[in-house]
Amino acid sequence: MVNAKSTFVKSDFENAAHELLQWYDQMARRLPWRLSPQARKNGDMPDPYRVWLSEIMLQQTTVPHAAPYFDKFTRLWPKVEDLAAAHNDDVMREWAGLGYYARARNLHKCAKVLAGLDAFPNTIEALLALPGVGPYTAAAVGSIAFDLPVAPVDGNIERVISRLMAIAGDGSAAGWAQDKKEITQRVQTLVPQRSGDFAQAMMDLGASVCTPKSPNCMICPWMDICLARQEGNQESYPAKPKRKPQPIRNGLAFVIFHEGKVLLQRRPDSGLLGGMLMPLSSPWEEGGEYTLEDYQPVKADWHYRGQARHVFTHFALHWDVYVAHLTKKPDLSGDWIDIDMCLEAGLPTVGRKALKLALDA
Ligand code: SF4
The missing domain is CATH 1.10.340.30 (Hypothetical protein; domain 2)
Structure with missing residues (x-):
């Protein structure tokens, strides 16, 4: 240590x-x-x-x-x-x-x-x-x-100051909180x-200059006074606890097209992606096993278009994207957006990824 x-x-x-x-x-x-x-x-x-x-x-x-x-x-x-x-x-x-x-x-x-x-x-x-x-x-x-x-003091400044002043505990969560x-x-x-x-x-x-890997100490204004540099182990600072691997949540995305438009729904105001427009979806759960049969929002001829992956702060999402082209407008709530405009409709990145998969196919 x-x-x-x-x-x-x-x-x-x-x-x-x-x-x-x-x-x-x-x-x-x-x-x-x-x-x-x-x-x-x-x-x-x-x-x-x-x-x-x-x-x-x-x-x-x-x-x-x-x-x-x-x-x-x-x-x-x-x-x-x-x-x-x-x-x-x-x-x-x-x-x-x-x-x-x-x-x-x-x-x-x-x-x-x-x-x-x-x-x-x-x-x-x-x-x-x-x-x-x-x-x-x-x-x-x-x-x-x-x-x-x-x-x-953010993460970058914590790193710089922990190196400058050689502040490092034992790498445990409690040690890092103290640091x-x-x-x-x-x-x-x-x-x-x-x-x-x-x-x-x-x-x-x-x-x-004082980047996480390979800090460029030779051009650093603190080169002469930096204690981590004197020790020669700059990259050991800061001593943070190791991150746990992110859990993966699975889900199904349903992209519905009808007469040149795509159906998007606004998520509830509070919570993850609150208030944002998104394609319809099953729940997202770790180890979730969702079948088209059980979760499709409407019976249709669904086609699989690939998996949209996105990393959130606390989990990664693997979202299987299904597409249906409907001739009859389904009885589902949401906003029907012109296909040409849908990528500009203000979707969060994960929603755009799913739509792109649906549109590319
Ligand atoms: S001398 Fe090196 S380790 Fe120390 S603050 Fe500068 S860049 Fe960071």
Whole structure:
């Protein structure tokens, strides 16, 4: 197990923020929601709406995936009042493909709250009171938009700080919980006056230099003070418990065509993929054995088109896709969408995968 830290004299991290900010001044990524370090030095401050929107979008996804969504949202709804006034179906449709749809619902709810305030909340307490805003997002928005003296801590930053300060327990769940607490506390001691740039610099360092595998220590501004590098076992940090293999849930998808249209149903508002349009389906269960005979929504000449696979946070779905072309409109509830438009109807990724299989065949 990793724990050679006691053999090292702890570096002095006093200049860590200064070194990182010097690097950031040269190397900051250009991102659509970001103000350059130069603009910040000139006294410009970012629009908190854009910072908040980007942070919500970036949860659980990457910058290249989120950036086109950010562009689209800010084009359609340039101000928080515009987003608040949008129809919920439009917000969900434009969010489709970003995943974690509860976030889109909370985003819209939060926009309505924000639109009713005199100003964007600028304290951690007030940010935490907003729908869908947890400690990470509050710290990210608070530091980036208002230079509050806090550091957000996500998975990337945990990795960077655990390496910098050689924080690693025994790799158990309890050990990792303890490490996370220590990382969160100790990173706050590094926060400089330019806290927004510091937060973004840590994000950039984690994304482009201190990567999970093969960190590029030779170009890292913390190369000289990093304890994990001194130990030579950077990749052993952080010491997280091993992930259990994901359970697989099975199910059947039923794609029904009739007179140039396809039938989609909206899922209940709460729960997984809440409020999203999807093809009809059997339940999804681990080890579930569903037969066409028992679960078909309507008796028809069904044709198998392949398996749509999708990985959710807690399980993987193996969804067998069946297609039927009906001459008579079935007595089933749902929305009949033009076939040409159905892939643009705002389905979540897993729904699009099933529809694509049905359409390709
Ligand atoms: S020196 Fe290497 S391990 Fe340490 S923070 Fe930099 S990139 Fe990460």
